[in-house]
Amino acid sequence: MTRVVIVDDQTLIRQGIRGLLEVADIDVVGEAADGRAALAVIERTAPDVILLDLRMPRFDGIWTIEQLRAAEIDIPVLVLTTFDDDALVLGALRAGARGYLLKDVTLGQLTRAIHTLAEGGTLIAPSITDRMLRAIRSGPSPVGADAPAVPGLTEREQEVLRLVAHGYSNREIAGVLFLAEGTVKNHVSTILTKLGARDRTNAVLRALHDGILD
Structure with missing residues (x-):
């Protein structure tokens, strides 16, 4: 069974995602409300995939990804957020995220993304791919x-x-x-x-x- 940690500052969102994933036979082994708390939970539970929101108070998602990279913790990060801003997408991917989904995805799309990352793949929401590619080609x-x-x-x-x-x-x-x-x-x-x-x-x-x- 694939093991995940959910990092989101909204308790209701974490609980909702946990409930859905457990129905889909994905084991939620930990939760955290910000990046600093997430690092401790991730170190303790060693999940297969990290579900990470970007906009969180104090220690946000990109900070968290950067800290994981600095600590050489090679656990794939799937960003799950309501924000599809180009700068955030590119910032998260450049920091080391392996996937980027918006929170309007279906449970099936979310579980497939989790399994894809757990098996070593990458995944970006199709709805933001075109804009991201244009930004890449026009930027550094x-x-x-x-x-x-x-x-x-x-x-x-x-x-x-x-x-x-x-x-x-x-x-x-x-x-x-x-x-x-x-x-x-x-x-x-x-x-x-x-x-x-x-x-x-x-x-x-x-x-x-x-x-x-x-």
């Missing part, structure tokens, strides 16, 4: 202005990267391309190195910005 490189030029990806690496961009996990990519899962992991590692990216989401953002993916 997601990995910084001083990033080195991108070496060419092989045809196989491009195939893997396209599937990563669609949210496929390593296991699913292996099935699609008829490869061993370990081989896919090696391809993903090489792609991250070539793109100068710290994680899968950042690699996709860099590839979109540089025209490697369309």
Whole structure:
């Protein structure tokens, strides 16, 4: 059973999400009302996925993601928020979030997103993807202005990267391309190195910005 921690400053929202997820056989192992409290809960419970609101008093969502990264806690973060502002979306993804959904999603969409992230994939709400891509293409490189030029990806690496961009996990990519899962992991590692990216989401953002993916 997939284990999650819910981080949201509104008690009623946390309770509502908990109730829905438990009906869907997802184990809610902890809750927190802000980022600082979340860090303690996450360290204690070691969930598979973190459901995180962005707008919270004192220690907000992006602060929380940055702290997790600084502590080298590699648990996928699924942002679940009412805000679809471009700056917030990009800020969360650049900080290290692996998924971004709005709170108007259905229970089925939410549970699929949780399982996708738990299996190593990424997911962004389709309703905000077009605006996000326009912002990426018109703004600075997601990995910084001083990033080195991108070496060419092989045809196989491009195939893997396209599937990563669609949210496929390593296991699913292996099935699609008829490869061993370990081989896919090696391809993903090489792609991250070539793109100068710290994680899968950042690699996709860099590839979109540089025209490697369309």
